[in-house]
Amino acid sequence: MQAYFFTTLLLVSLAAVSHSAGTNQSHSVAWGGRMFRDTHLERVIITEKSRFLRVVTRDYHFQQIGLQRRITQIVVTDQVRNGGGGYAHLVAGGPNSHFVKIHFKSQRNKGFSFIVDIYGI
Structure with missing residues (x-):
């Protein structure tokens, strides 16, 4: 079951990377897939300003309190x-779990700004 999950995760990630390699230079990515009756669990904007000759990083943790919904998609x-x-790199959790940890990393001498949407059932 875990091998199937990681294989699916790898294929979705590769598809997202190949899609962004075209004329659209965006580094957007999606893990998992939406399902019937999904609810929008959270939307957050992750932003870091550039620093001279540096690579900036930031980690984002989504942990549910109370009712534990299973995450189906992260966009x-x-x-x-x-x-x-x-x-953006998925570090821990993600689809089919109750939490997620995403690591964000900029290009040298640049900043970043992402919108993170999490859906679950």
């Missing part, structure tokens, strides 16, 4: 669409 939308934005 990370890059707001810097000219290819100068950062990158």
Whole structure:
């Protein structure tokens, strides 16, 4: 079951990367898939300003309190669409779990701005 999950996650990530390699230079990515009766669990904007000759990073943690809903999809939308934005990496949790940890990293001498939407059932 875990092998199937990681294989699916890898294929979705590769599809997102190949999609962003075209004329659209956005680094947006989506993990998982929406299902019937999904609810929007959270929307957050993650932003870091650039620092001279540095790479800036930031981690985002989503932990549910109370009712534990299963995450079905995570959509990370890059707001810097000219290819100068950062990158998002799923570190822990994600689809089919109750939490998520995402690591954001900029390009050298650049900042980033992402919108993170989390859906669950």
